[in-house]
Amino acid sequence: MRVAVVGGGAVGVTAAHDLADAGVDVRLYERAEALGDERRRPRERVEGSSHRAAGVLAPRPTDAAAARIAERAMDRFAWLAERDHRFTFEPAPNVTLVAEGEDAKQTALGEQVAAAREQGVDVDCYDAGTVAERFDSLETDGIGLAAVTERAGYVTPGPGTYVAAMAIRAERLGVELWTDVEASISHEGDGPRVNGERFDAVVVAAGGWSKRVLAPTGVRLPLKPYRVQALVSEASYDGPMVLDTEAGVYFRPHPDGLLAGDGTVPEECDPDGWSPTGDGWFADTATDAVEKRTGLTVESETAWGGIATATPDGEPLLGEVLPGLYVGTGWHGHGFVRAPATGEALADTVLGERAPPAAYDPERFDGMPEFEISEGMSL
Template sequence: MQPERVAVVGAGAVGLTTAFDLASRGVRVTLFERDDPGAGMSGRAAGICYDAYAEDIDVAVADRAMERFRELDGEGDFRFHETPYVFLAREGDDPALSALEEAVEQMQGHGRDVSLVAGEELDAYSIRTDDVGVAGVCSNAGWADPEAYIDLFVEKCERAGVEFRFGTEVEVHADPPGVAIDDVVTERYDAVVVAAGVFSGRLLESAGHPVALKPYRVQALVADCDYSGPIVYDATDESYLRPHPRGVLAGDGVELAEADPSDWDPSADDWFVADALGAVAHRTETDRKTETDPKLARAWAGLCGATPDRNPLVGEVTDGLSLAAGWHGHGFMWAPAVGELLARDVCGEDVIPTPFDPGRFEGTESFDVLDGMVLEE
C-alpha cells in the first residue's frame, strides 16, 4: 500500500533521489537535512561511475544508475562525461595481476563490456603504461560532478512539491514512524527513510534499531595539470584518478579503522597529498609532457560507511522505518538506482535485493573495516 506522507532524513545524493522519486509517485515528502544539501559526504565524492562489477546484484544496480545518469545529462547544469575506466595491476605484482584477470573474466560472464589487455596495448590512452602488467578496460563508464547532481535534484524536488526542512537536526522514531526535533516528536509519517550516510547508524541506534555500519576516513585531491585520459584505478597501490576541469581528481588515503563521525579531520593529510600528487605525475605522465609537477588545487577528507560484507544496507529496518547507507565509497555512483529502488520499496513494491536487506545483520556484530575499491582474489 502506498503511503501518503513520508519523511526522508538526509539531503545527499541518495536522499534527494529518493525524495524526488517518492514525490513523482504522488507521495507527500518532507526532506530533513541538518546542514545544506550535499554538505555531507556526497559533496566530497569522486563522481566516478561504471558498471565493471562481477556480481549479479552490483551489475543490475550499476546498469540502472548508468542509464539514469545518461537520461539526466544536459538537464540543468548536470553533465555526464563518457570516459573509459582502466583498472590495472603493475608488473611483478602477482596477487593483483591474478585478481584482476579473474575479475575481468567474471565481469565478462555478466555481460560487461570489459576487455583484458596487456600494458603495451594501452598506448592509445594518455597514461603511463611501461609499468603495467595487465589491465581491464571498461567502456561503459564516465564521471559527473556530485555538486551539479545535488543542485539538479534540489530543483527537481522543488518542482515535484517536496517540502524542505534544511538546517534542522532531527531524531527518528519507530512504532509509529516519526521525526523528533529537540526530543519532541513534531511530525508523524506513514514512513521514514534514513539516508544520512555515515550518520545513519546513530540515528537508527537512537531509535532502538542498531545497524552494522562503521564510518571510515578516505581522502582525495584535485591537481592542476594537463590531462585528458581515462579514469584509472591502480590495483597495486589502490589509488584512483579521473579527469577534472582543472586537470585530475585523485584519491586513496583510506584508513581502515572506524572513525568517529562527530570528531574527525575533514582536511587531507600531508603524506596523502604528497603521495597522491606523485601518483598523478607518474600515471598521467604530466612531468614528461610539461616538465613540471602537477600543482595542488585543493584536498579534503571524507567518511565512507562500511558493512561486514561490503554490501550496502538498503530497505526496511522495521515497520515504517527504512535505511540507505553503507556504500563503501560507491554511494554517489549508485544513487540514481538506489533512490529509485527505495522509493518503489516504500511504496510497497518489495524490490530491494535480498543481499541489501539490513535485517541480514543483528546490528551488534564486530567486524573489520574493509575498503570498497579493491580487487579480491
C-alpha cells in the same frame, strides 16, 4: 501516504524525488543549509559525502543485482545530463592497472572482469602494450594486466550538481525541502516519527550519520564511517580515468587539471569529528603515483577528506529495519555512482513495488559482528 526522508545527499534526494513522482507526500530533512552546490572543489568543513565525492562513475558489478543497480544508475545519470544544465556527465573509459608480479591481484581482476562481462558490462582485460597504444597519455611500465571499462565517466563541475538538480526536480513535484533542520527519529510501536511528528514511513539516507540517526529507535546498524580523501592538481590531464592498484590511487581529468583520490584511513571515525583537509601523506602518495603514470609534474592545489561507510561484508544496508522505518547506507566509497538506482530502490521498497536485493538486507547479520574496514577500491 506521508513519508519523511532524512538526509539530503545523492541517495536521499533521489528517494524523495521518486516517492513524490509516485504521488506520495514527501518531506526531506537535511541538517545542512543547502541541498547540493555547483562547486568544483568542496568547502573546508564537515558535511555530507555527496558534496565531497570524486564523482567517478565507473561501475564494474560482479552479480546480477549489482549489475541492475549499476546499469540503472548510469541510465539515470545520462537521462539527467540530457535534461538539466546543472548536471554534466563526461564520458571517459576507466582503466584499472595491476603491477607485474602481483599474481593474486591479477587473478582477482581477471575474475571480476569475467563476472562483469557475464552481466553484460562492456569491460575487458589487456596487456600493458595494448593499453599504452590506446592511451598515449599513460605510462604502463611495470604493468602486468589492465582492465578497461568502456561505459564510465565523471561528473562536472562536481557531484553536488547532481544533488542540486534532483532537489530542484523534487521540489517541483511537491517535496517539502526542510534544510537546516536536524531530524531526530523515534519509533514507539505505532510507527516512525521525526522530531515528534508521525509519518507513514521514514527513510534514513543519512550516509555516515545513519547509525547515529537510528540509534534512538533501538536499531543498531553494523556500519562504520571512515575517512577517504581526494585532491585537485592544476596539471593538465586529458587521458582516461585510472585506478592504479599498486599505489592505491585513482585519478581522472578535472576542469582545473586533474583529480586524484583514495587516501583511505581504515579506522572508524566520528561522523562529526574528522578533518575536512587532506593529509600530507595522502597528497605525497597520490601526486607521486600520478606523476609515475602520466609523466606530468603534479602538485596538490587542494586536498580534502570526507567519509565513506563500511559494512561487515562490503555490501550496502538497504531495506526496512522496523515497521515503516527504512535505511539506505553502507556504500564503501561507491555511493555516488549508485545513488540514482539505490535512491530509486529505497522509494520502490517504501511503495511496496519491489524488494531490495537480498544481499543488501540490513538484518542479514547475527547481532553486531566485529569487522575490519576493507578498502572500497581494493581488488
